[in-house]
Each structure stands twice: as structure tokens, then as C-alpha cells.
Amino acid sequence: MDVADYAEHAKATLAGDVLGYLDGGSGAEWTLRENTAAYDRIRLRPRVLVDVESVDTAVDLLGSSLAAPLGVAPMAYHALVHPEAELATVKATGAAGALFVASMFASTDLVGMADAATGPLWMQLYWLRDRGALLDLVGRVEQAGYRALVLTVDAPKVARRARDLRSGFTLPPHVRAVNLAAELMAASHVAEAGVSAIERHSRERFDPTITWADLGWLRERTRLPLVLKGILTAEDARLAVGTGVDAVVVSNHGGRQLDGVPATVDVLAEVVDAVAGRLPVLVDGGVRRGTDVLKALALGAATVLVGRPVLWGLAHSGAAGAEHVLRLLRAELEEAMALCGRPTAVEVDRSVLG
Numbered sequence: 001m002d003v004a005d006y007a008e009h010a011k012a013t014l015a016g017d018v019l020g021y022l023d024g025g026s027g028a029e030w031t032l033r034e035n036t037a038a039y040d041r042i043r044l045r046p047r048v049l050v051d052v053e054s055v056d057t058a059v060d061l062l063g064s065s066l067a068a069p070l071g072v073a074p075m076a077y078h079a080l081v082h083p084e085a086e087l088a089t090v091k092a093t094g095a096a097g098a099l100f101v102a103s104m105f106a107s108t109d110l111v112g113m114a115d116a117a118t119g120p121l122w123m124q125l126y127w128l129r130d131r132g133a134l135l136d137l138v139g140r141v142e143q144a145g146y147r148a149l150v151l152t153v154d155a156p157k158v159a160r161r162a163r164d165l166r167s168g169f170t171l172p173p174h175v176r177a178v179n180l181a182a183e184l185m186a187a188s189h190v191a192e193a194g195v196s197a198i199e200r201h202s203r204e205r206f207d208p209t210i211t212w213a214d215l216g217w218l219r220e221r222t223r224l225p226l227v228l229k230g231i232l233t234a235e236d237a238r239l240a241v242g243t244g245v246d247a248v249v250v251s252n253h254g255g256r257q258l259d260g261v262p263a264t265v266d267v268l269a270e271v272v273d274a275v276a277g278r279l280p281v282l283v284d285g286g287v288r289r290g291t292d293v294l295k296a297l298a299l300g301a302a303t304v305l306v307g308r309p310v311l312w313g314l315a316h317s318g319a320a321g322a323e324h325v326l327r328l329l330r331a332e333l334e335e336a337m338a339l340c341g342r343p344t345a346v347e348v349d350r351s352v353l354g
Helices: 003-013 016-023 030-040 085-095 110-116 131-144 162-167 182-189 197-205 212-219 234-243 264-275 290-298 308-339
Strands: 059-061 064-066 070-072 099-102 121-125 148-152 226-231 247-250 281-284 303-306
Touching: 003 016, 003 308, 016 162, 016 308, 030 264, 030 290, 070 085, 070 308, 085 099, 085 110, 085 308, 099 110, 099 303, 110 121, 110 131, 121 131, 148 212, 162 197, 182 197, 212 226, 212 234, 226 234, 234 264, 247 264, 264 281, 264 290, 290 303, 290 308, 303 308
Parallel strands: 070 099, 070 303, 099 121, 121 148, 148 226, 226 247, 247 281, 281 303
Antiparallel strands: 059 064
16 A cells, blocks of 8 residues: 555565665664654645646656656665566666666666666766776666766765674675676675675775765766765755766665764755755655655755665565555655645645645
């Protein structure tokens, strides 16, 4: 009936270490909890006697049309929860009229995802120490027809995540980041008690020295739009505008990086105000209902990216489950827009909020 049902199924069926990796956060998991709790604190302010017989959720984003302002956030290793992996998720996303942001650590070939896509497809990147490997991936992404690059900027290394440390989380042999050379990913497959192989791998392969100045190097080497994911402050939002990037994503990595930072919806307005309409602002983290999507749109988000719920749907019934999660959120958004007296997405503004 709603996203929570898929969450309960995932908790009952996924292996404990996999569930801990997918659903866990960093530190004491305060930010993880805040991402959902913050939406519950926001009230809606409906208008009545408005013609809402027809509700239109469609939006345009960086030259692509979406049936609703929804997308799938970049998440690694979909093969952990379903054998069809990202191939199922990308099919589901296209069928739902949403955006799919593939992870650099996808467990499905990037060309296969592109061939299966019926909607806009972006690729997420971490900045590797090996710039040659990074550029090789970017070139293949361009050739396959992806429409944007999403650079994650809040993870110079992966944070300590207690659930992964307790389980000694390690990728099983059948789950691989197939779009990168095996030697680049080897550390993520080496098990050690009390150690997260994901965290260890990031310390080896992610480049923690990059700064704003390095963005020019990447922009000179790709024709694709560049999106920065992990912006949480007005200061960084203004710097992003100054560097000429094409969009930003307000994100705290789903509560998986620095614990203690605010919920993304609590800083969304700050970032939107700082960019002042000069580029689109997306947001992820904590979205569980269509009313959450409406609240984010009212605060200025151009599109809302959904993470864990899509994987819960994928774990339940593959492409059908992932698509149903997105369609549930869209249906709930349509209902919320109608009951708030806002029949089109462009009419959703801060006056919706109480």
C-alpha cells in the first residue's frame, strides 16, 4: 500500500549484513533519522475551491522531460538485492517516467543500462586517485549516451558506519563494480573481521586532495553537464554557481557520511536562495511519501531523488517492485497537489507550507 510496506519486506528477507549496508548510516545515525523526521515537522497549507480535476506533475530538467519531479538516486551494487540488478531498476525508472542516476559502482554494464533506458540517464562519479581510470569511464559514459555526470563531493573517504564494521561487510564474489577494472576494486572484496571493505576501498582509491580548482580539469575533458552532489550550505552553493556547474544536489549521502549534519530538507531553502535561480537544485534523503516530494518542491527543489525505497521495491519483486515504488510516490504527489489546490508543479511554491 505504501513505501513502508516495502521497507518491512526488505527487513524480513534481506541478509543481515546487506540490510545493514543498505539501511545503515554513519556515527550514531542521528542524521539518518533526521532525514525522515524533518519532513514530518513540515506542515502543509492547502488552498480550496481550485479546479484540480486535472493535475500535471511533469517537469523539465536539464533538457529532459520527466513525468514527475522524481529520480532514482545513485546507489551502488543493486545486485546485492536482486539478480537483475540495475538492469531492472533502469527499466522500472523509465517506465515510471523518472530520472535514473547510475552509480559509478553499478553492478551492471553501463552500455547495458543505456540500452535498457527509456528515460534520461545520468552517471555518478567519485573522484579517483587514478585520473586515467576516471577519464576512461567518463569517455565510455559519453559514448553510451548518458546525459549528465554527477560528481559526489561529500565523500573524500567513506565514513565509519557501525553496522558495516560489526558485520565486516564485504562484497560477495558475484557482486562487482563491472564498469571499473578489477584491480581498482580488489579491496572491496577482501574480508577482515571488524573492518568495512567498502570503507577500506575508499581510503585506497578516492582522492581526498581535490578542491574547487580541480573541477575545471574535469569540465575541460567532457561535453556533458556537470552536477555536484553533496551541497549543504549557501557558501558551497555560491561557489558551485561560480565554477559554472549545471546543477547541484542537496545531499548528506543518506546519513552515511558526516553524522550530525542537518536533514537535507532543513537546508534546502538555504541552498535554493543562494543559487537564486541560476541553476537547478535537486535534493535527496528521507523521502518516503508523496507529501515529502511536495514539501521539497515547495522549498525550491527542481527534482527529488529517491534512494533506499527503490532498492526495497527492487528486493521485493525486481523491476515491478521498483516501478511500483516510484508510481506510488507519484500518485501520492498528485493527490497532495490536488488537495493543496496546486494543479501543476510550477504552482508549488513556499506558500504551500504552513
